[in-house]
Amino acid sequence: xxxxxxxxxxxxxxxxxxxxxxxxxxxxxxxxxxxxxxxxxxxxxxxxxxxxxxxxxxxxxxxxxxxxxxxxxxxxxxxxxxxxxxxxxxxxxxxxxxxxxxxxxxxxxxxxxxxxxxxxxxxxxxxxxxxxxxxxxxxxxxxxxxxxxxxxxxxxxxxxxxxxxxxxxxxxxxxxxxxxxxxxxxxxxxxxxxxxxxxxxxxxxxxxxxxxxxxxxxxxxxxxxxxxxxxxxxxxxxxxxxxxxxxxxxxxxxxxxxxxxxxxxxxxxxxxxxxxxxxxxxxxxxxxxxxxxxxxxxxxxxxxxxxxxxxxxxxxxxxxxxxxxxxxxxxxxxxxxxxxxxxxxxxxxxxxxxxxxxxxxxxxxxxxxxxxxxxxxxxxxxxxxxxxx
Ligand SMILES: Cc1cc2nc3c(=O)[nH]c(=O)nc-3n(C[C@H](O)[C@H](O)[C@H](O)COP(=O)(O)OP(=O)(O)OC[C@H]3O[C@@H](n4cnc5c(N)ncnc54)[C@H](O)[C@@H]3O)c2cc1C
Numbered sequence: 379x380x381x382x383x384x385x386x387x388x389x390x391x392x393x394x395x396x397x398x399x400x401x402x403x404x405x406x407x408x409x410x411x412x413x414x415x416x417x418x419x420x421x422x423x424x425x426x427x428x429x430x431x432x433x434x435x436x437x438x439x440x441x442x443x444x445x446x447x448x449x450x451x452x453x454x455x456x457x458x459x460x461x462x463x464x465x466x467x468x469x470x471x472x473x474x475x476x477x478x479x480x481x482x483x484x485x486x487x488x489x490x491x492x493x494x495x496x497x498x499x500x501x502x503x504x505x506x507x508x509x510x511x512x513x514x515x516x517x518x519x520x521x522x523x524x525x526x527x528x529x530x531x532x533x534x535x536x537x538x539x540x541x542x543x544x545x546x547x548x549x550x551x552x553x554x555x556x557x558x559x560x561x562x563x564x565x566x567x568x569x570x571x572x573x574x575x576x577x578x579x580x581x582x583x584x585x586x587x588x589x590x591x592x593x594x595x596x597x598x599x600x601x602x603x604x605x606x607x608x609x610x611x612x613x614x615x616x617x618x619x620x621x622x623x624x625x626x627x628x629x630x631x632x633x634x635x636x637x638x639x640x641x642x643x644x645x646x647x648x649x650x651x652x653x654x655x656x657x658x659x660x661x662x663x664x665x666x667x668x669x670x671x672x673x674x675x676x677x678x679x680x681x682x683x684x685x686x687x688x689x690x691x692x693x694x695x696x697x698x699x700x701x702x703x704x705x706x707x708x709x710x711x712x713x714x715x716x717x718x719x720x721x722x723x724x725x726x727x728x729x730x731x732x733x734x735x736x737x738x739x740x741x742x743x744x745x746x747x748x749x750x751x752x753x754x755x756x757x758x759x760x761x762x763x764x765x766x767x
Pocket of ligand 1: 423510511512513514515517518519520521544545546547744745746748749750751752753754755758
């Protein structure tokens with residue numbers, strides 16, 4: 379079901395969510411006090427800590443909404459949202475499991491075979507199995523339907539994959555890539571390119587796969603180029619229907635675009651700034667804090683409505699595109715507005731947590747409005763949803 383009205387129904391009462399929120403806060407306070415992790419800006423993409431992921435799995439905070447028979451916990455999307463928010467707010471190292479928990483698991487639940495679900499989902503929920511998004515290619519980003527990675531059946535019914543993916547976050551640390559491939563030629567007409575695409579569940583340890591690192595501005599390694607040379611993927615690792623890849627990818631992107639990570643990547647910076655501004659009492663800093671907080675609260679309300687719609691089984695892809703556009707713009711504005719009112723030198727080596735958070739945020743900022751679909755593309759989706767194109 380598609381629901382793209384911007385007057386989505388109000389979120390349900392949130393008592394259970396507030397209970398789990400309190401538990402997560404307590405857990406995080408203990409972890410922080412023990413020095414188990416250092417908070418970072420944008421840690422949902424670059425803060426990889428398998429031990430932390432496993433500890434979340436042990437507490438039942440991964441695969442939260444999935445059926446128990448697949449290792450899930452049958453809790454509401456609102457409870458999951460509360461857990462997610464708390465982890466993002468402190469800049470916890472959640473990157474190892476993030477994509478598997480957010481979108482690959484739900485994708486498997488929707489399209490996977492019984493065997494795929496039983497083998498993989500419990501491992502994701504335990505915080506032990508990590509996924510990457512195998513969509514973008516060196517010559518295909520926004521124009522995803524133009525991908526050139528191909529898969530053809532061999533005599534044994536297996537898939538032989540050739541091509542390359544790029545910007546593949548954490549491929550060097552992950553187990554599977556849900557890989558969009560062309561399995562038959564495109565069809566005729568303007569939407570013909572959407573036909574003949576399929577998704578494969580590719581085990582990243584298979585022979586013929588090379589993972590080449592690409593460094594980001596802060597020197598960190600989370601990006602990769604993943605090259606496939608005659609990689610033989612077992613025939614039963616097709617995800618969903620052959621030729622239905624475009625439809626499946628679109629559904630996956632609704633999960634990818636709708637979460638609070640699309641406006642909370644710079645929250646650890648905002649929180650650090652807020653503590654400082656409250657202590658100093660400078661009027662310009664307090665005004666900045668007030669402006670940013672008001673925008674954040676409005677974004678949160680929009681995002682909660684989308685989580686509620688997903689909980690009802692709807693596909694609010696246009697509303698999600700809008701919130702991601704506005705949310706990632708906000709993430710960048712947090713940096714610019716704070717920079718104008720503090721006299722702090724941004725540096726990754728700064729002994730001052732505000733200087734460190736500012737440097738991290740600045741060096742990660744270029745990706746905010748690109749990843750998961752650029753803001754120009756998202757505006758195009760919203761315009762189409764409004765009947766303007
Ligand atoms: C931090 C980060 C993590 C990422 N992780 C992954 C990942 O794990 N897996 C994965 O598959 N991909 C990943 N990506 C890739 C991301 O999805 C692409 O960068 C994005 O879709 C844009 O594609 P591109 O880089 O090829 O830019 P292009 O598509 O070449 O676009 C270049 C510019 O042209 C504009 N443009 C293009 N087409 C149009 C149009 N029709 N109308 C208006 N403007 C247009 C774009 O908005 C952009 O500003 C990641 C990217 C980043 C930054």
